[in-house]
Amino acid sequence: MSEYFRQLRGVFVSLRLTVVLLALSIVLVFWATLDQVHLGVWAVQQKFFHSLFVTAKVGDLRLPIYPGGYLIGGLLLVNLLSAHIYRFKLGWRKTGIWIAHAGLILLLVGELISGIVQQDFSMRLDEGQTKNYSESNRLSELAIIDATDPNFDDVVAIPESMLAKGTVVQSPKLPFRVVPKGYFPNAQVQMRSQAPGAPASPATSGMGPMVAVTPMEVDYTEEGHNFPSAYVEIVGPDGSLGTWVVSPLLGNPQGFDYAGRSFKIFLRPVRHYQPFSITLEKFSHDIFPGTSIDRNFSSKIRINPPEGGPGREVLIYMNNPLRYAGLTYYQASFDPETDKTTVLEVVRNPSWLIPYISCAAIALGLVIQFLIHLAAFAKRRRA
Amino acid sequence: MTRRMPVFVVLIAAVCVFQGLFPQPNAQPAAVTAFGRLPVLSDGRIKPLDSVARSTLLVIQGRQRVELPDGSELTPDEWLLDVMFVPEKADDYRVFVVDNTDLLSLIGKNDENLKIHYDSTAKQIGALIGIVPSSRRRMSFNEIAPYLAQIEAQEKLAEPVLAQARTRFQSAVVQLYGNLSHYLRIRRSVQPDGSTDFLGELLSLQGNLVDGIEAVRAKEAGKPHDEAKAAAIIDEGQKFVGMAESTDLLAIPPDGDETDPNAWHNAGHALLETFGKGEVNPAVLAYAGMAYAWRKDQAESFSHIVELYGSSLDKRFPKQVEKTRIETLFNAVEPFYACMMIYLAAFLFAALSWLRWPEPARISAWGLVALAWSVATLGIATRMWLEGRPPVTNLYSSALFIGWGSVALCLVLEAVYKNAIGSAAAGMIGFATLLIAHHLALAGDTMEMMRAVLDSNFWLATHVVVVTTGYASTFLAGMLAVIYVLRGVFTRTLDKATADSLARMVYGIVCFATLFSFVGTALGGIWADQSWGRFWGWDPKENGALIIVIWNALILHARWGGLVRQRGLICLAIFGNIVTSWSWFGTNMLGIGLHSYGFTEAAFWWLSAFIALQLALIALANLPLEKWRSFRPAA
Numbered sequence A: 001m002s003e004y005f006r007q008l009r010g011v012f013v014s015l016r017l018t019v020v021l022l023a024l025s026i027v028l029v030f031w032a033t034l035d036q037v038h039l040g041v042w043a044v045q046q047k048f049f050h051s052l053f054v055t056a057k058v059g060d061l062r063l064p065i066y067p068g069g070y071l072i073g074g075l076l077l078v079n080l081l082s083a084h085i086y087r088f089k090l091g092w093r094k095t096g097i098w099i100a101h102a103g104l105i106l107l108l109v110g111e112l113i114s115g116i117v118q119q120d121f122s123m124r125l126d127e128g129q130t131k132n133y134s135e136s137n138r139l140s141e142l143a144i145i146d147a148t149d150p151n152f153d154d155v156v157a158i159p160e161s162m163l164a165k166g167t168v169v170q171s172p173k174l175p176f177r178v179v180p181k182g183y184f185p186n187a188q189v190q191m192r193s194q195a196p197g198a199p200a201s202p203a204t205s206g207m208g209p210m211v212a213v214t215p216m217e218v219d220y221t222e223e224g225h226n227f228p229s230a231y232v233e234i235v236g237p238d239g240s241l242g243t244w245v246v247s248p249l250l251g252n253p254q255g256f257d258y259a260g261r262s263f264k265i266f267l268r269p270v271r272h273y274q275p276f277s278i279t280l281e282k283f284s285h286d287i288f289p290g291t292s293i294d295r296n297f298s299s300k301i302r303i304n305p306p307e308g309g310p311g312r313e314v315l316i317y318m319n320n321p322l323r324y325a326g327l328t329y330y331q332a333s334f335d336p337e338t339d340k341t342t343v344l345e346v347v348r349n350p351s352w353l354i355p356y357i358s359c360a361a362i363a364l365g366l367v368i369q370f371l372i373h374l375a376a377f378a379k380r381r382r383a
Numbered sequence B: 001m002t003r004r005m006p007v008f009v010v011l012i013a014a015v016c017v018f019q020g021l022f023p024q025p026n027a028q029p030a031a032v033t034a035f036g037r038l039p040v041l042s043d044g045r046i047k048p049l050d051s052v053a054r055s056t057l058l059v060i061q062g063r064q065r066v067e068l069p070d071g072s073e074l075t076p077d078e079w080l081l082d083v084m085f086v087p088e089k090a091d092d093y094r095v096f097v098v099d100n101t102d103l104l105s106l107i108g109k110n111d112e113n114l115k116i117h118y119d120s121t122a123k124q125i126g127a128l129i130g131i132v133p134s135s136r137r138r139m140s141f142n143e144i145a146p147y148l149a150q151i152e153a154q155e156k157l158a159e160p161v162l163a164q165a166r167t168r169f170q171s172a173v174v175q176l177y178g179n180l181s182h183y184l185r186i187r188r189s190v191q192p193d194g195s196t197d198f199l200g201e202l203l204s205l206q207g208n209l210v211d212g213i214e215a216v217r218a219k220e221a222g223k224p225h226d227e228a229k230a231a232a233i234i235d236e237g238q239k240f241v242g243m244a245e246s247t248d249l250l251a252i253p254p255d256g257d258e259t260d261p262n263a264w265h266n267a268g269h270a271l272l273e274t275f276g277k278g279e280v281n282p283a284v285l286a287y288a289g290m291a292y293a294w295r296k297d298q299a300e301s302f303s304h305i306v307e308l309y310g311s312s313l314d315k316r317f318p319k320q321v322e323k324t325r326i327e328t329l330f331n332a333v334e335p336f337y338a339c340m341m342i343y344l345a346a347f348l349f350a351a352l353s354w355l356r357w358p359e360p361a362r363i364s365a366w367g368l369v370a371l372a373w374s375v376a377t378l379g380i381a382t383r384m385w386l387e388g389r390p391p392v393t394n395l396y397s398s399a400l401f402i403g404w405g406s407v408a409l410c411l412v413l414e415a416v417y418k419n420a421i422g423s424a425a426a427g428m429i430g431f432a433t434l435l436i437a438h439h440l441a442l443a444g445d446t447m448e449m450m451r452a453v454l455d456s457n458f459w460l461a462t463h464v465v466v467v468t469t470g471y472a473s474t475f476l477a478g479m480l481a482v483i484y485v486l487r488g489v490f491t492r493t494l495d496k497a498t499a500d501s502l503a504r505m506v507y508g509i510v511c512f513a514t515l516f517s518f519v520g521t522a523l524g525g526i527w528a529d530q531s532w533g534r535f536w537g538w539d540p541k542e543n544g545a546l547i548i549v550i551w552n553a554l555i556l557h558a559r560w561g562g563l564v565r566q567r568g569l570i571c572l573a574i575f576g577n578i579v580t581s582w583s584w585f586g587t588n589m590l591g592i593g594l595h596s597y598g599f600t601e602a603a604f605w606w607l608s609a610f611i612a613l614q615l616a617l618i619a620l621a622n623l624p625l626e627k628w629r630s631f632r633p634a635a
Helices: A003-013 A015-049 A069-087 A092-117 A160-165 A353-382 B002-021 B030-036 B049-061 B076-085 B101-106 B121-129 B141-158 B168-187 B198-221 B227-245 B267-272 B282-295 B299-316 B318-333 B335-355 B358-387 B395-417 B421-443 B457-490 B496-532 B540-560 B566-589 B601-621
Strands: A053-058 A061-067 A119-126 A130-146 A154-159 A177-184 A187-191 A211-215 A229-236 A239-246 A254-258 A261-287 A294-304 A312-317 A322-324 A327-334 A341-348 B039-042 B045-048 B094-097 B138-140
Touching (some): A003 A069, A015 A053, A015 B540, A061 A069, A069 A092, A130 A160, A154 A160, A229 A254, A229 A261, A239 A254, A261 A341, A294 A322, A294 A341, A312 A322, A327 B496, A353 B496, B002 B358, B045 B049, B049 B076, B049 B094, B049 B168, B049 B318, B049 B421, B076 B168, B101 B141, B101 B168, B141 B168, B198 B282, B227 B267, B267 B282, B299 B318, B335 B358, B335 B421, B358 B421, B395 B421, B395 B457, B395 B496, B421 B496, B457 B496, B457 B540, B457 B601, B540 B566, B566 B601
Antiparallel strands (some): A119 A130, A119 A341, A130 A154, A130 A261, A177 A229, A187 A211, A261 A294, A322 A327, B039 B045
């Protein structure tokens, strides 16, 4: 074994590295917590934890300035594994540490997995409404819907990222190309009559000439909402059909006819379809008597299974989510104007069991180890 | 003599605590106390009027006693009686604290007209050197009333600004406006503004009710009617609507023996029902009767009405009345205030034991800690029974529980080591946490209702209790380390054996803290997964708890790796105080996240001061050993 390898191994098995990594992780978590005030919790996770490095703009360059969650977590994992391979000796006096560390390894791996596979959506339902999809809280898609058949919609969904890059889309389902002409991650859309000074719009069709699009700063805060906008040109084999403005703020899809077929074009939140649908039967909002303190929010919903039939009624309320078909539905918000609209958060996290197992292992390991210490201490004192 | 010291010391302290259980004869008349026991519904729960009076006074003026301009004092119950029944008198009591200079100038106050003029020379000197206040901080409603329009206008401007982004003036004006409305809501709770004989009004309404309603019906139907009678009824009705809208104190119990708290209503609502039911609500009449008697100074009939009304409630809602009775007693005993004083005494005795009388002073300290801890246990248990909840439900109760948990560990340490260090730490932490709790109580009812997300007794009992124990033990390790530094640097009492045992205690407590903060944090994750479908959400409070876990793990690994020795361990443990205080309070100050349920500007100042102090102690610990008095070779 070369001397060089031995030295490197020496670094990786050392407790000194452990302490340094723990200190680095404390600073990382602290910094990320403070930054939440500006960035909101989602952007903070991407910037600090789901990254190898925390980067900052220096001039025009984006430079790594601090190790990110993946790097620190990864190094801790290497440190822990190599310490157990090369340094620790098996012995009953270290049982607790072995168990706790095994749990910790599982926890770190589990967090890595859940960071990758966990998905969040939300489902907004008015009383009596039924939906078979939930919507992304952050991402949008350009839906081009072939609505020729009144019984059936054929949808081509183009992700927001392709609009941002200006990627031209040609699909075998569509008799035309879709050419993004401009994209704003957040923009205000107003009627031209309300924005007299607005510059001329490149849009020629649909609502396009009637509205003005004003780009806005992206809002990262938790309550903030971003409404993307784009100009999209539709180009057929014989030339342009026109340029449309698309934005979720327009409310309804815009329609046009081409080659004997009817199309609708709409920029909307990315949808996640489920094989079953959910109906909101009743939303309730209770407060404590004589106060404005919220006591409970609850949504009485009906799950309509794909095979038909009456389905089943479920009450979702605070601290009592519905787990169904690999998804968790929990009561997240409501419409304070009407008190008749619920917002359910929908989470898919296939690795949800890992933290339970790993935390139980760590707790057990700590208890065993400290009992061993305590017994030794008591024995010494008696002696 | 010194051998019997512990017995005497603990006995005296115990007597001081238990005399609070018995009413002091000259504090206030028995009828006023009975009035304070009457149940009302406020802040979402049924509580005695006494609690309404005390928490209102704490909110608006930062203390419970009311000082009159002539130097005499009112009890909270007497003050409440005047506010509810003789408002023109109460409007002259100085109970609104205003500290902000901009706000003071808005209400026409300056240094000159606020200056207190003392007659005695001693007090004049005292005012000069700051022992007695030199200027007034408290204003009466009548002093502020001429400026209500300006205050309201400024409040409208400041209110939309997020709480943590407000300037001092904005926070002050929002707070004063809130306090004034709070006061007015109580003033208008059982009788309308400007009424001097509400009982007479109600009795005459009762007398004319049948004719009056008939007249109104006829008027509505367009038939001939007695205009004066109809107008009188409509006039009363409008007055009641005004009352119903201007208070949130639900003083009127439901009819019969309905126990649903949602059925309580305010006096205005109850009076509006008069027209449907054909009779004035008897509870409103009882309050109007009390108002009449109190205003006319008829002590005997006042006491008689309170007793009649009280005993009728007693029969209908025995369970709730029992709770309000205990709560009133709890308020009067002020167990946590007593504990605070005893903890302070315990610390002094523990310190004394290192300087003189090692054994008697040590045992006295231990006895005092045990006494204070028992009283605190009873106090917390009473609160749990009153609320029907686990011990920790808000920031206030977390302070009580952190103190309680730390002191419990200290009692164990003292039983093992018998060197007064456990008692000294207990005294310090017990006193400090209760002082913090006292200041947190200034925000209002400390038994407030739980917001929907947090409303789960199971998780409050597991996650919150365990994680709070983790906080408590991390603080305890830090305090033991502080004792190490202070004794070592400033006294000669830290010999090698004491230093070693202190370091061992710190290490043991850090192990304990690691276990509890980890388990508590993991339970929090499980709660989050059960409620929101995600185990970890990087919420500020979650991150704070995580940082404590990692910090404790760091201390243990640094020690196992030989990276730190005794003094290094001590420094790391002191830094643990900073980490814990930030998680406890700092995260709430960010004003974001699911857990941000308490924010005060003053708290920010104190937190900064605390952190600076800990850093200073760490610097002190890093002085070369020959500068430590304990390790300096004897001259």
